Each structure stands twice: as structure tokens, then as C-alpha cells.
Amino acid sequence: MSTLPLPADPEADSRVRAVFDDIRATRKTDFINHLWRALAFDPPLLERTWAEVKALMAQPTLLDPLTKEMVYIAVSIANSCSYCVHSHTAAARAKGMTDAMHAELLAIVALAAKTNHLANGLQLPIDAAFDCSQPS
Amino acid sequence: MSTLPLPADPEADSRVRAVFDDIRATRKTDFINHLWRALAFDPPLLERTWAEVKALMAQPTLLDPLTKEMVYIAVSIANSCSYCVHSHTAAARAKGMTDAMHAELLAIVALAAKTNHLANGLQLPIDAAFDCSQPS
Amino acid sequence: MSTLPLPADPEADSRVRAVFDDIRATRKTDFINHLWRALAFDPPLLERTWAEVKALMAQPTLLDPLTKEMVYIAVSIANSCSYCVHSHTAAARAKGMTDAMHAELLAIVALAAKTNHLANGLQLPIDAAFDCSQPS
Amino acid sequence: MSTLPLPADPEADSRVRAVFDDIRATRKTDFINHLWRALAFDPPLLERTWAEVKALMAQPTLLDPLTKEMVYIAVSIANSCSYCVHSHTAAARAKGMTDAMHAELLAIVALAAKTNHLANGLQLPIDAAFDCSQPS
Amino acid sequence: MSTLPLPADPEADSRVRAVFDDIRATRKTDFINHLWRALAFDPPLLERTWAEVKALMAQPTLLDPLTKEMVYIAVSIANSCSYCVHSHTAAARAKGMTDAMHAELLAIVALAAKTNHLANGLQLPIDAAFDCSQPS
Amino acid sequence: MSTLPLPADPEADSRVRAVFDDIRATRKTDFINHLWRALAFDPPLLERTWAEVKALMAQPTLLDPLTKEMVYIAVSIANSCSYCVHSHTAAARAKGMTDAMHAELLAIVALAAKTNHLANGLQLPIDAAFDCSQPS
Numbered sequence: 001m002s003t004l005p006l007p008a009d010p011e012a013d014s015r016v017r018a019v020f021d022d023i024r025a026t027r028k029t030d031f032i033n034h035l036w037r038a039l040a041f042d043p044p045l046l047e048r049t050w051a052e053v054k055a056l057m058a059q060p061t062l063l064d065p066l067t068k069e070m071v072y073i074a075v076s077i078a079n080s081c082s083y084c085v086h087s088h089t090a091a092a093r094a095k096g097m098t099d100a101m102h103a104e105l106l107a108i109v110a111l112a113a114k115t116n117h118l119a120n121g122l123q124l125p126i127d128a129a130f131d132c133s134q135p136s
Numbered sequence: 137m138s139t140l141p142l143p144a145d146p147e148a149d150s151r152v153r154a155v156f157d158d159i160r161a162t163r164k165t166d167f168i169n170h171l172w173r174a175l176a177f178d179p180p181l182l183e184r185t186w187a188e189v190k191a192l193m194a195q196p197t198l199l200d201p202l203t204k205e206m207v208y209i210a211v212s213i214a215n216s217c218s219y220c221v222h223s224h225t226a227a228a229r230a231k232g233m234t235d236a237m238h239a240e241l242l243a244i245v246a247l248a249a250k251t252n253h254l255a256n257g258l259q260l261p262i263d264a265a266f267d268c269s270q271p272s
Numbered sequence: 273m274s275t276l277p278l279p280a281d282p283e284a285d286s287r288v289r290a291v292f293d294d295i296r297a298t299r300k301t302d303f304i305n306h307l308w309r310a311l312a313f314d315p316p317l318l319e320r321t322w323a324e325v326k327a328l329m330a331q332p333t334l335l336d337p338l339t340k341e342m343v344y345i346a347v348s349i350a351n352s353c354s355y356c357v358h359s360h361t362a363a364a365r366a367k368g369m370t371d372a373m374h375a376e377l378l379a380i381v382a383l384a385a386k387t388n389h390l391a392n393g394l395q396l397p398i399d400a401a402f403d404c405s406q407p408s
Numbered sequence: 409m410s411t412l413p414l415p416a417d418p419e420a421d422s423r424v425r426a427v428f429d430d431i432r433a434t435r436k437t438d439f440i441n442h443l444w445r446a447l448a449f450d451p452p453l454l455e456r457t458w459a460e461v462k463a464l465m466a467q468p469t470l471l472d473p474l475t476k477e478m479v480y481i482a483v484s485i486a487n488s489c490s491y492c493v494h495s496h497t498a499a500a501r502a503k504g505m506t507d508a509m510h511a512e513l514l515a516i517v518a519l520a521a522k523t524n525h526l527a528n529g530l531q532l533p534i535d536a537a538f539d540c541s542q543p544s
Numbered sequence: 545m546s547t548l549p550l551p552a553d554p555e556a557d558s559r560v561r562a563v564f565d566d567i568r569a570t571r572k573t574d575f576i577n578h579l580w581r582a583l584a585f586d587p588p589l590l591e592r593t594w595a596e597v598k599a600l601m602a603q604p605t606l607l608d609p610l611t612k613e614m615v616y617i618a619v620s621i622a623n624s625c626s627y628c629v630h631s632h633t634a635a636a637r638a639k640g641m642t643d644a645m646h647a648e649l650l651a652i653v654a655l656a657a658k659t660n661h662l663a664n665g666l667q668l669p670i671d672a673a674f675d676c677s678q679p680s
Numbered sequence: 681m682s683t684l685p686l687p688a689d690p691e692a693d694s695r696v697r698a699v700f701d702d703i704r705a706t707r708k709t710d711f712i713n714h715l716w717r718a719l720a721f722d723p724p725l726l727e728r729t730w731a732e733v734k735a736l737m738a739q740p741t742l743l744d745p746l747t748k749e750m751v752y753i754a755v756s757i758a759n760s761c762s763y764c765v766h767s768h769t770a771a772a773r774a775k776g777m778t779d780a781m782h783a784e785l786l787a788i789v790a791l792a793a794k795t796n797h798l799a800n801g802l803q804l805p806i807d808a809a810f811d812c813s814q815p816s
Contacts, residue, residue, distance in 0.1 A: 001806055002813045003259045003361040004374065034260045035251070042375030048732070049254065049382075056247055062240050067203050071210045071241065075248035075389075077529045078214030080352035080624035083255040083262060084248065085531055089547040090266040102548065103586030104198050105207065106529045110522040111192055112211035112220065115171070117521040117619075118185065119219040121485045121514045123139045123493055124170045126219060126681055130226040133682045137670055138677045139497040140510065178511030184596070211525075213393045216488035216760035221395055225683040238684065239722030242393045246729075249389040250382040253755075257349045257378045259357055262545055269546045273534055274541045275633040275803045276646065306804045307795070314647030320460070321654075321798065328791055334784050339747050343785065346751045347661075347792035350758030352624035355799040355806060356792065362810040376742050377751065383736055384755035384764065387715070390729065391763040395683045396714045398409055398763060402770040405410045411667045411769040412782065442668045443659070450783030457662065457790075464655055470648050475611050479618045479649065483656035483797075486622030488760035491663040491670060492656065498674040512606050513615065519600055520619035520628065523579070526593065527627040531547045532578045534627060538634040621801045629803055650801045654794040661793040665757045665786045667765055 002038060010040035019043075019050050026058050033087060066095045074109050138174060146176035155179075155186050162194050169223060202231045210245050274310060282312035291315075291322050298330050305359060338367045346381050410446060418448035427451075427458050434466050441495060474503045482517045546582060554584035563587075563594050570602045577631060610639045618653050682718060690720035699723075699730050706738050713767060746775045754789050 011017040020032055039046040055061075057068060069092035076084035089102075097105070147153040156168050175182040191197075193204060205228035212220035225238075233241070283289040292304055311318040327333075329340060341364035348356035361374075369377070419425040428440050447454040463469075465476060477500035484492035497510075505513070555561040564576050583590040599605075601612060613636035620628035633646075641649070691697040700712055719726040735741075737748060749772035756764035769782075777785070 005815045033263045038258045045375050071244050072248045074207045074210040075214050078211050079252040081252035083260045086262045086266040103589050108207050110525045112208045113525040114518040114522040116215040116217035117518045122174045124219045126222045127169045130222040135685045141679045246386040246389045250386040253382045253385040271549045277543045305807045310802045343754045343788050344792045346754040347758050350755045351796040353796035355804045358806045358810040380751050384752045388759040388761035394718045396763045398766045399713045402766040407413045441671045446666045453783050480656045482615045482618040483622050486619050487660040489660035491668045494670045494674040516615050520616045524623040524625035530582045532627045534630045535577045538630040654797045657797040658790040658794040661790045
């Protein structure tokens with residue numbers, strides 16, 4: 001149950017149609033997922049959000065596409081965002097994540113969470129050796 | 137200010153010494169960071185935690201070492217663990233993370249957090265197309 | 273699926289009935305939502321929780337009612353509480369939140385999450401100019 | 409650096425003095441920690457917060473005092489609240505938490521965080537056997 | 545909807561069968577819950593995770609079994625892990641948690657969250673009296 | 681201690697200078713806070729982040745400026761971002777937030793966190809009356 005109606009005919013708005021056309025062209029698919037349909041209720045928010053996702057996740061950048069999806073999944077798990085865990089796990093699978101890579105990703109996310117909680121419980125001072133704040 | 141004293145002479149305990157020796161040998165350095173020194177207050181917890189970190193982060197696995205550090209940083213940011221952000225940023229730098237890669241990592245973590253909050257605010261239903269729960 | 277049974281006849285307990293009567297009178301509706309029905313399993317917890325919600329959210333205070341609901345939604349999104357996102361979005365709508373206001377609220381929550389993650393990734397020192405700890 | 413000045417003479421306000429007197433009497437100490445001094449900037453908020461802490465944490469209830477402190481520490485770690493981790497670790501130590509108990513508490517908090525992240529990454533359906541929502 | 549298929553016949557793998565046999569023997573029940581079935585997709589991850597859960601949660605340790613479950617629930621609530629809240633609430637009930645104990649646990653978790661947010665909003669300096677970092 | 685050096689002369693880069701000039705002109709001050717100085721290590725990330733902050737927070741929009749700062753503080757507290765709590769509390773103060781408004785904001789954030797944890801602990805089903813997903 002979403003907190004606002006998914007619009008029946010979002011592309012009646014020309015700004016929404018332009019974004020949806022770009023999503024389809026960029027991703028080479030007719031599928032428009034719920035996030036974009038929901039954001040159609042506010043075309044400027046839709047435009048800005050898609051522009052950012054496109055630039056970082058749908059176009060070539062420095063990091064490889066699968067690494068980016070795995071980082072995205074990691075953050076989504078830690079923030080407990082069910083929708084984003086599902087959508088980016090599906091994206092990672094489409095980009096070649098195997099069972100073994102998925103298992104290792106989950107193992108590292110879980111280990112990080114474990115030591116995050118240990119370190120926050122211990123309230124450790126930062127080691128001087130970890131100081132990256134000085135010009136090298 | 138930590139929540140327990142960092143021990144003055146942790147290696148007086150032979151189990152602690154064995155773990156610290158293994159940390160030094162595995163990492164090829166004499167440096168033992170605060171997390172391990174603090175965990176020395178309970179040798180079994182120290183042994184189990186190091187065994188897991190060693191197996192996943194300090195030995196070759198399926199994912200490459202730098203990808204693993206970036207995933208670790210991502211989780212640590214989302215969980216607001218200052219110590220782990222520092223220690224794993226230093227580790228990623230040591231493994232070759234450049235300024236440009238660091239910037240892109242932070243940009244993706246921030247974008248993921250942004251859409252996590254949008255999706256949690258919208259309470260979107262999962263698209264059927266994202267269903268990875270059926271055998272392929 | 274809740275973690276305890278929603279009681280069939282919670283108002284058989286006179287303390288519960290008194291709270292439910294006050295909820296109905298304060299909100300001018302017969303509707304008692306699941307949170308209060310569930311808390312009926314422990315009347316003192318129900319009483320204290322309702323007293324606090326009533327004082328801050330159901331009675332006039334310094335901040336206007338819609339601002340308070342938007343702050344409540346913001347926290348509930350960040351804490352990933354699906355129930356509270358739903359209940360307080362409905363409350364904000366009832367108090368006049370339009371589509372455009374909802375979109376702007378979500379945009380600000382998402383932007384805050386984005387810069388929260390950037391700042392936690394950068395581990396920035398607090399600027400002296402932000403120091404509010406000295407008497408003016 | 410706090411986000412508001414800690415007042416120099418908070419007990420000049422009679423409502424604040426009454427709360428501080430009750431804190432000293434309840435805890436049998438002259439020490440008033442920063443949380444209460446900061447909340448003195450709004451006496452009603454100070455009164456309500458202390459009343460709740462007193463009722464649940466400073467008076468006998470069903471759960472024993474040390475168990476309550478350990479639950480409090482666990483939540484504070486997961487919410488990354490440095491102040492509360494420190495204050496409640498000190499309180500737990502004062503109530504008898506030994507090194508070994510502290511280590512086991514941290515181990516369980518860390519394990520819970522680990523499986524929390526695994527389960528959120530796997531998006532598991534709830535087992536019917538865990539259903540506590542039906543009257544027994 | 546999980547993010548990977550729950551395997552139809554996980555015990556065809558001998559390592560999985562060995563873990564499941566140990567779960568059944570340790571817990572004295574034929575029931576294997578979804579977490580373990582899902583983790584069967586990666587036997588080493590399954591083995592390591594069960595070994596840790598068994599050692600801390602299914603065997604006698606310093607803290608009593610019900611206290612450990614309550615700490616586990618507290619972390620799972622704060623991390624917004626629906627699966628773990630359900631599974632560990634059921635476990636705590638099986639180990640004797642009454643309605644009144646459940647209510648008090650939830651009240652303490654909620655109070656901790658409240659003061660966590662107050663303290664994080666106030667950005668309080670740690671009181672010197674809470675310093676546990678010096679040897680006693 | 682930041683995770684990268686704050687550059688000594690960031691405005692030597694013309695793209696950085698252009699952003700800093702816009703920050704000074706928009707905010708009518710010579711002060712450039714650490715977030716922008718740190719982001720200067722990657723001019724495109726700096727440009728995009730400032731563009732978004734400027735559009736939503738530094739220019740007139742539908743919601744009033746103080747409401748927006750209070751929502752921003754609320755999210756930053758829940759995400760435990762010390763830097764953002766400080767910077768946006770200072771901004772809210774500059775825009776007119778009084779002690780009484782600050783206290784009420786913190787009280788609502790804390791109450792929301794409290795009921796978030798209660799509702800996540802109870803795993804409540806959403807009331808049909810809260811359904812905002814149908815067109816009205």
C-alpha cells in the first residue's frame with residue numbers, strides 16, 4: 001500500500017512522458033517501475049531524481065556497473081529499504097551477479113554491520129594511522 | 137573515550153598474542169589497531185571476530201579487495217560508525233582507491249540513501265519484475 | 273502479522289476504555305487505530321504513550337499541526353517505520369498537506385539523507401561558525 | 409560541542425530545581441549529568457523525560473536493573489548514540505556488569521546486527537511458526 | 545518475496561544437511577526456519593552463521609537465555625528488521641517472556657530510542673563521570 | 681579528523697570558484713563551511729550537491745524556510761549525522777528558531793522515535809483507514 005495513488009495515466013503530462021521516454025531509451029526496455037510512476041505526481045522531483053540515477057547508475061562511470069549495484073544494495077540493506085533491496089538486487093542479477101557473488105556481498109554487509117556495532121559499543125578512538133586528513 | 141580501558145599489555149595473554157601475531161603476519165605490519173586491542177578484554181570474542189575479518193577481508197575471495205572495502209565503507213556510513221568509516225577508508229586508500237573513486241563511491245552511497253528515503257516515504261509495492269524468489 | 277494478538281474486546285478493561293474514550297473525544301472520531309489496540313495489552317504503557325501523543329500532537333502547541341506531522345513523517349522515514357509513515361501521512365493529508373507539499377517534504381527528507389551520508393562519509397569537523405553552545 | 413548552551417545556573421528555575429532534587433534523591437548522588445542540564449532549557453520537557461526515565465529505569469519494575477541497562481545499551485548502539493552508549497555503559501557497570509558480561513552483551517548485539525542485515529538483504533517471508541498474533 | 549529462491553531440496557547438499565541436522569538436534573524440533581533455508585544457497589555462509597548463532601544463542605552462556613533474546617529483539621527493532629523481530633519475539637515467548645515482560649521490554653526500547661534522539665539532537669559532551677576508559 | 685584533506689586553496693579550480701561564488705552570493709556571506717570545502721575534491725559532485733541544496737533550501741519554495749530546516753534537523757538526528765545536526769541547527773537558529781521551538785522540535789523527534797520503535801516492535805498491520813493509495 002503506497003502513501004499516494006500510483007497515477008493511472010502519468011504520461012498525459014508531457015514532462016513525465018519525456019522522463020519515461022528517456023528511461024525506456026536508456027534502459028532499452030518498456031518497463032517503468034513503481035518508483036518512477038509514483039514520482040510522476042511531482043514532475044520536477046521526477047526529473048531531478050532520474051537525472052541523478054541516470055548519470056551515476058545507468059551510464060558508464062569510473063566504477064564498474066556491478067560494483068555500483070552492490071554498493072547500492074549495501075546501503076539499502078543498512079537503511080532497511082525493502083523496495084531498493086529488491087530493485088537493486090534484480091539489477092545486480094541482470095548485470096551478472098552470481099549466487100556466489102550475492103552470498104559474498106551479503107556476508108560482507110553482515111560483517112560490516114557486526115563490527116559497526118562492536119565499534120559503536122566500544123566507542124573507540126580513531127587510530128592516528130587511519131588519518132587521511134593530511135595532504136600526502 | 138572508549139567504554140572500556142584499552143589494555144596496557146594485552147599480549148600477556150597467550151590467546152591474544154596468537155591473534156595479534158596472526159594479524160601482523162597476515163597484514164605484513166606491526167600495527168595493531170584499537171579495535172583488536174579493545175577486544176583483547178575477551179579473547180574468544182577477539183578470536184572469532186578476527187577469524188571472520190581475516191577470512192572475508194584479508195584473504196583472496198571472489199570479489200576483489202577494493203570492491204569489498206567500498207562495500208564495507210558504504211555500510212559503515214549508513215550505520216553511522218565513525219571508527220569503521222575511518223579504518224576502512226584508510227584500507228581502501230591503501231588498496232588503490234583514488235580521489236575520483238572515493239568521490240564516486242560517496243556519490244553512490246548518497247544517492248542510494250536519497251532513493252531509500254524516497255521509497256520508504258512512498259511505501260512502494262515491489263514490482264513483479266523485481267521478483268528474484270522463483271527458480272530460473 | 274503483529275507480534276502479539278490485537279485484543280478482541282480491549283475496552284473490557286476500564287483503564288483501556290478511559291484512554292479509548294479520550295482518543296475518540298480528542299480526535300472527534302470513533303476510529304481507534306491498531307497502535308492503541310495493540311498497546312491495550314499493557315494499560316500503563318497505553319496511558320503514558322497516549323498522554324504524550326495527545327499533549328504534543330493532538331493539542332495546540334507552539335508549532336502548527338501540519339509542521340508537526342511533517343517532522344513526524346521525516347523521522348519515521350529515516351527510522352524505516354512503515355506503520356508510522358502510513359499513519360502520519362494520512363494525518364498530514366487530513367490536516368491539509370497537498371500533493372505539492374508532500375512532494376517537497378519527500379524531496380527535503382531525501383536531500384537531508386543524501387548530505388547526512390556525504391558528511392558521515394567525509395567525517396567533517398564541525399565549523400566553529402555552527403557553534404550554538406555558547407550563551408549569546 | 410552541544411547545540412545549545414548548557415545553562416550556568418539551571419536551578420534558578422524552581423521547576424528545574426525540583427527535578428534536579430528528585431534526580432539527586434532518587435540516585436543518591438549529587439551528580440547531575442549533561443542530559444538533564446541541557447533539558448533545563450525547557451522545564452516541561454525536562455519534567456516529562458525524567459518522569460519516564462525514573463519510572464522505568466530508576467525504580468523497581470518487572471525486569472531486573474542490569475537487564476534493563478543492557479537493553480538500553482543495545483538500542484543506543486544500534487541508533488549510534490554515543491552519549492547514551494557511554495552513560496548507560498557506566499550505569500550498567502555501576503549495577504554489576506562485569507567484563508565478561510560486557511563482552512557477551514557486545515557479542516550478542518553484533519550478532520543481531522549481522523543477522524538483521526542478512527535477513528534484510530534476503531527479504532525473507534515470516535515463517536508461519538513465528539506468528540504470535542493469534543490468541544493462544 | 546525473498547531476493548533469492550528458497551531451495552526446494554536444500555538437504556541434497558551434504559554440508560547443508562549437516563547444518564540442518566545440527567539445528568534440529570540443538571533445538572529439539574524438526575522445524576527449520578526460512579533464514580537457514582535461504583542461506584543454504586551458500587553452504588559456508590550457512591555454516592559460519594549457524595555456528596555463531598548456536599554458540600551465543602542456543603547454548604548456555606553467562607547471560608540467561610531470555611535476557612539474550614530481549615537484547616536481540618531490541619537491536620532488531622532499532623535496525624528495523626521485521627523478520628528478526630518476529631523470529632526472536634517468538635523465541636522469547638517460548639523461553640517464558642510474559643505479556644508484562646514484553647510490554648516492559650518495548651517500553652524500555654522506546655524510551656532508549658527517545659533519549660537517543662534527544663541526545664543526538666543536543667549533541668551532548670560525554671560527562672567525565674561516565675568515563676570507563678581508565679583501568680580501575 | 682576528516683577522511684580526506686580539506687584543500688588549502690580549493691578556488692584555484694575555476695569550477696570550484698564558481699560554486700563558492702554562488703554560495704557566497706546566495707547566502708550573502710563570505711563563509712564557506714567544511715562540507716563544500718571537502719566536496720571541492722570532486723567538482724562535479726560539488727556542483728550537483730550545491731545545486732540541489734540551493735534549489736530546495738536556499739531559495740523560496742512552497743514550505744517556509746524554518747519548517748524546512750526543522751525537517752532537515754529531524755532526519756539528521758535520526759540518521760545520527762553530527763555534522764548536519766550542528767549545521768542545520770545553526771541555520772534554523774539564524775532563521776528564527778527560538779529555544780521554545782527548538783525544545784518542541786526535539787520533543788516531537790523523540791516522540792516519533794519512541795512510537796517508531798513501539799510500532800516496529802509490535803509489527804502492526806496498517807489500518808485500512810490510513811490507505812492513501814487510492815485516487816480520491
